[in-house]
Amino acid sequence: MSSHSTVSLKDQILNGIIKENTIFKLALSLCPSIAVTNSLKNGIFMGGAVLFVQVMVNMTISLMRNVIHPKVRLPIFMLVISGWVTVTQMLMAALAPDVNAKVGLYVALIVAFASILARAEMFASKNRLLPSMADGLGMGIGFLFALTTISFFRELVGKGSLTVPTGLATDHVFTFINTRPVLLMILPAGGFFAVGILMAGFNWINARAAAKAAAKAKAALATH
Amino acid sequence: MEATKKEHELIVSVSPHVKSEETTSRIMWTVSLALLPAFLSGVYFFGLKALFITALCVLSSVIFEALYLKVVNKKSVIGDGSGFLTGLLLGMNLPASLWSFSPFTAHVPIIASFVAVVITKQLFGGLGFNVFNPALIGRAFALISWPRAMTIWMAPTASFLTMDAKTTATPLGILKEAGMSELIKVFGDKVSLYEHLLTGNRAGSIGETSAIALLIGGLFLLYKKYITWHIPVSFLGTAALIAWVFGQKGALFAGDPLIHLFSGGMMLGALFMATDYVTSPSIRNAQLIFGAGCGALTMLIRLKGGFPEGVMFAILIMNCFAPILDRGFRSRVFGAVKTAKEIKK
Structure with a gap:
């Protein structure tokens, strides 16, 4: 990464969502994406927590970048991260205690x-x-997007229902199939199936879009 | 003149020089043929439902394979029969009671076929590249996803056309829940129990019940040299040994190995599933370890685990080790130089 980003803020945000999507492209942080995504609500809250931490950490580090000595930068990054994670955890415990009971452990793992x-x-x-803020926003939204799609897919296929949060402490359960959904999908093994299938779909859409863009560029070149 | 010219003609070609009549499709169709006795006995005991379930699996496996190959623009390999064999094995591993419309469970074989052919085989690169036995992954997926539907067992009915049947427990289920004395009581006496297990007149998956039919098919494959004795013998031998030593609760060396050998999916697993070329080691010594591991894990699950039957999970677990076993037992190439690390030892 160059010392001064030359790309526009919009591209910086899109970079985290599409080009460097944490889960679908970099295949990082797969642990929470499998552990908490068996219900849509948990997936959204976990993604939101990561989005919040990512943006706040990026902003804090960016503001402090001129006073951090390079030799001790990693411990300081870690302190900042754990500080913001603690804040997130406390906020979650206070505002959404029932979600916190399910995903609290993984929020600490952020x-x-x-x-x-x-x-x-x-x-x-x-x-x-x-x-930095745009970058954090992009990466965080990319993560939230991935967790939302994974948990949407898993809950729909595994339970036949969708738990949509209507507020911090309230939710509404939509039930589509009452009998015998694919139970495996909400078990840990199903998480790997879901991530793999969605990753393939994500890459397929991206590859098609890239091919289309290339064809367009070629056509534009030919007309010149 | 022409003949002598031909005699003196030298053909230069790259190795391998030994050519064989065997092709993938020939092997696949021969194995399918070897499964026929067990399949027919399944149809005999479980009626039309067994036929429908197996046909559904075969059809959907072949169709899913063709569709997948079309979608990714690969050459169609439907003729090689591997999709057919996967479907046949999968169907024979499912209970006939799945053919039911209230509650509706007839979609289970279709989804299991999809998981077997597309996810387990084709996504890993097609035949020859799959890590796990496709039919067993299909069955494992179905068992974990629909645990109720997959464990409703039909009592064998002698009349072919009967569509509604009584449900009952499998011999291993009875053994797990109620113990040996109850199992013998259900079948009358020990001789009658053995007789039921050998002929296949007992509850279970469609193709796993008849030990005799499976042995006929297995011996046919051994005779044709399509499989070697290593995996089945070490599989069954280890399982029998453990059943004999630990099979009886509270007393060592008092278990009944025959009941364990002829019940559940032991015969089908040892002869047809664990011997799959792609997912088992190809070096003889490695095959012995592979089979022993399958047998030991099966008995561990049967005697100590939560499931009454463990053949499927045992083979799948050992599938992971097949490449490592092959590497570990690879013989040194003649004349190869030792590496520095080996000399140091």
């Missing part, structure tokens, strides 16, 4: 997410506040 430390090290520590 400290160890490779993707968060990597963005702090590779991007936020070298860029100004706004690009």
